[in-house]
Amino acid sequence: xxxxxxxxxxxxxxxxxxxxxxxxxxxxxxxxxxxxxxxxxxxxxxxxxxxxxxxxxxxxxxxxxxxxxxxxxxxxxxxxxxxxxxxxxxxxxxxxxxxxxxxxxxxxxxxxxxxxxxxxxxxxxxxxxxxxxxxxxxxxxxxxxxxxxxxxxxxxxxxxxxxxxxxxxxxxxxxxxxxxxxxxxxxxxxxxxxxxxxxxxxxxxxxxxxxxxxxxxxxxxxxxxxxxxxxxxxxxxxxxxxxxxxxxxxxxxxxxxxxxxxxxxxxxxxxxxxxxxxxxxxxxxxxxxxxxxxxxxxxxxxxxxxxxxxxxxxxxxxxx
Amino acid sequence: xxxxxxxxxxxxxxxxxxxxxxxxxxxxxxxxxxxxxxxxxxxxxxxxxxxxxxxxxxxxxxxxxxxxxxxxxxxxxxxxxxxxxxxxxxxxxxxxxxxxxxxxxxxxxxxxxxxxxxxxxxxxxxxxxxxxxxxxxxxxxxxxxxxxxxxxxxxxxxxxxxxxxxxxxxxxxxxxxxxxxxxxxxxxxxxxxxxxxxxxxxxxxxxxxxxxxxxxxxxxxxxxxxxxxxxxxxxxxxxxxxxxxxxxxxxxxxx
Ligand SMILES: Cc1cc2nc3c(=O)[nH]c(=O)nc-3n(C[C@H](O)[C@H](O)[C@H](O)COP(=O)(O)OP(=O)(O)OC[C@H]3O[C@@H](n4cnc5c(N)ncnc54)[C@H](O)[C@@H]3O)c2cc1C
Ligand SMILES: Nc1ncnc2c1ncn2[C@@H]1O[C@H](COP(=O)(O)O)[C@@H](O)[C@H]1O
Numbered sequence: 001x002x003x004x005x006x007x008x009x010x011x012x013x014x015x016x017x018x019x020x021x022x023x024x025x026x027x028x029x030x031x032x033x034x035x036x037x038x039x040x041x042x043x044x045x046x047x048x049x050x051x052x053x054x055x056x057x058x059x060x061x062x063x064x065x066x067x068x069x070x071x072x073x074x075x076x077x078x079x080x081x082x083x084x085x086x087x088x089x090x091x092x093x094x095x096x097x098x099x100x101x102x103x104x105x106x107x108x109x110x111x112x113x114x115x116x117x118x119x120x121x122x123x124x125x126x127x128x129x130x131x132x133x134x135x136x137x138x139x140x141x142x143x144x145x146x147x148x149x150x151x152x153x154x155x156x157x158x159x160x161x162x163x164x165x166x167x168x169x170x171x172x173x174x175x176x177x178x179x180x181x182x183x184x185x186x187x188x189x190x191x192x193x194x195x196x197x198x199x200x201x202x203x204x205x206x207x208x209x210x211x212x213x214x215x216x217x218x219x220x221x222x223x224x225x226x227x228x229x230x231x232x233x234x235x236x237x238x239x240x241x242x243x244x245x246x247x248x249x250x251x252x253x254x255x256x257x258x259x260x261x262x263x264x265x266x267x268x269x270x271x272x273x274x275x276x277x278x279x280x281x282x283x284x285x286x287x288x289x290x291x292x293x294x295x296x297x298x299x300x301x302x303x304x305x306x307x308x309x310x311x312x313x314x315x316x317x318x319x320x
Numbered sequence: 321x322x323x324x325x326x327x328x329x330x331x332x333x334x335x336x337x338x339x340x341x342x343x344x345x346x347x348x349x350x351x352x353x354x355x356x357x358x359x360x361x362x363x364x365x366x367x368x369x370x371x372x373x374x375x376x377x378x379x380x381x382x383x384x385x386x387x388x389x390x391x392x393x394x395x396x397x398x399x400x401x402x403x404x405x406x407x408x409x410x411x412x413x414x415x416x417x418x419x420x421x422x423x424x425x426x427x428x429x430x431x432x433x434x435x436x437x438x439x440x441x442x443x444x445x446x447x448x449x450x451x452x453x454x455x456x457x458x459x460x461x462x463x464x465x466x467x468x469x470x471x472x473x474x475x476x477x478x479x480x481x482x483x484x485x486x487x488x489x490x491x492x493x494x495x496x497x498x499x500x501x502x503x504x505x506x507x508x509x510x511x512x513x514x515x516x517x518x519x520x521x522x523x524x525x526x527x528x529x530x531x532x533x534x535x536x537x538x539x540x541x542x543x544x545x546x547x548x549x550x551x552x553x554x555x556x557x558x559x560x561x562x563x564x565x566x567x568x569x570x571x572x573x574x575x
Contacts, residue, residue: 100461258568
């Protein structure tokens with residue numbers, strides 16, 4: 001048994017995957033936990049402290065090479081070592097790399113995996129994912145190993161780690177030059193609070209007519225001490241808000257105490273991202289909107305009338 | 321003149337999926353559609369052709385009942401369709417679909433410049449087929465693309481990644497997977513629908529294929545998701561809004 005490999009772009013994602021891997025090993029899956037990283041990726045010492053027994057360190061990439069160029073190096077090593085499971089954090093690059101490596105290994109890849117369970121009696125790895133935008137939950141098991149999974153960030157708890165633990169480091173060879181070259185990287189400005197950590201999330205949907213009107217939603221979020229988020233059309237079609245505020249299947253999954261969706265219709269792909277919310281509220285002028293069936297409390301009304309009243313009432317009745 | 325291949329899938333419209341009282345999936349009243357982001361792939365191919373000439377070939381793998389989808393794709397600007405059909409092609413895994421697409425693209429189309437896929441299919445959302453297909457064909461893949469151009473034997477694209485936008489370039493032939501904001505797909509008119517029925521469709525059966533890919537996974541269970549919410553309704557007047565705030569305080573989620 002050759003263990004579990006993990007690959008993530010960010011340290012916090014790597015820690016999550018290492019924790020998930022540790023649970024599987026503890027359940028009897030067997031083998032060691034191995035992390036793959038590169039200069040600029042999660043640091044070997046952090047990976048070791050979080051439980052990686054070995055770190056496979058890739059050499060720096062040549063100039064203008066995208067991160068996916070590492071594919072052939074990781075694939076070569078995986079062919080030799082034949083790990084049972086390769087876990088990737090499901091960022092865009094992670095999903096791309098995982099698909100390439102899965103194809104190279106002729107292996108299955110469970111995309112958007114949100115639960116992993118080692119059934120020691122039958123020796124099967126049970127993996128869970130969503131189908132139909134989240135309308136269905138499918139449990140699958142691979143016929144053969146190795147198998148791969150991409151895991152949405154925030155799916156598993158992070159481990160605590162032990163700074164005294166150290167991983168052995170093994171260097172992987174440089175990949176061949178990729179035909180794809182990076183012409184330019186325009187970094188995104190990071191701003192705003194972390195929606196994933198917020199206790200209260202106010203989510204704006206396409207019910208807002210103009211970008212300026214989002215001030216109402218932002219106001220509500222500020223009044224409640226919460227964070228502003230949005231549906232996919234707002235971030236991706238209108239570009240009114242950054243994509244990392246998009247909640248749902250292709251965005252982030254949130255687990256706040258309170259979620260308030262405003263002008264959000266409640267299509268299944270969006271609802272998928274708020275499954276873990278304690279209380280779901282909706283404000284929508286269409287009483288037939290699907291979000292009402294998925295909400296604990298719903299206000300049927302025009303958001304342009306409801307929000308000013310709601311803000312006023314909140315300010316008047318605010319706890320001293 | 322570029323030969324553009326657009327891969328699309330004919331899928332269940334998830335908005336009509338219900339849950340039976342036993343928690344099973346109820347697909348009895350569903351309708352079908354071209355997978356959402358595949359409409360963007362078809363649209364982008366059609367626009368490239370309109371801008372620089374060439375041809376658009378639409379390719380799909382599905383059950384024989386997907387003929388409506390083939391016609392729909394042809395009404396969105398494709399010149400010809402390749403319809404790989406078999407009753408067993410309803411729930412193929414990503415690697416199986418990619419293997420079949422790769423064979424058909426290699427053997428039936430051969431000289432192509434760019435393959436366009438959606439970022440992910442609406443039903444499975446594996447986000448794998450385009451990337452696996454490129455690996456199979458041994459050509460570069462640019463995934464998660466929001467902007468696309470062809471230049472002198474190369475494709476230049478803007479990929480949207482978590483930490484920003486990456487502008488990349490790759491030699492043709494190549495595969496791209498497109499994000500929904502790359503364009504706004506057209507709504508076919510009557511004329512488009514009429515001309516679609518005169519366009520050629522190459523139908524390919526399972527027996528015509530050399531590959532017979534195996535599934536990588538078995539399904540242990542498939543159930544409808546649960547939504548246990550209280551569904552309490554309020555009006556929009558001031559009294560109701562105060563009641564609403566009261567209810568939130570009572571639940572302990574508001575101070
Ligand atoms: C593969 C796939 C993945 C996807 N992933 C995601 C995802 O991660 N996240 C996501 O959000 N979506 C996702 N989508 C898109 C999703 O299907 C819906 O299209 C989207 O969630 C709808 O956004 P919306 O509710 O803002 O807009 P709409 O569906 O247009 O709804 C707007 C709502 O506002 C209401 N409204 C309008 N005016 C007012 C007013 N004045 N006052 C009150 N209410 C008003 C309307 O009644 C309507 O219900 C995905 C789709 C696919 C196919
Ligand atoms: N059965 C199919 N026939 C043709 N193209 C497909 C099929 N399945 C997936 N694709 C293409 O691959 C993309 C990604 O699909 P998936 O990996 O299932 O999310 C889709 O957006 C389509 O462009």
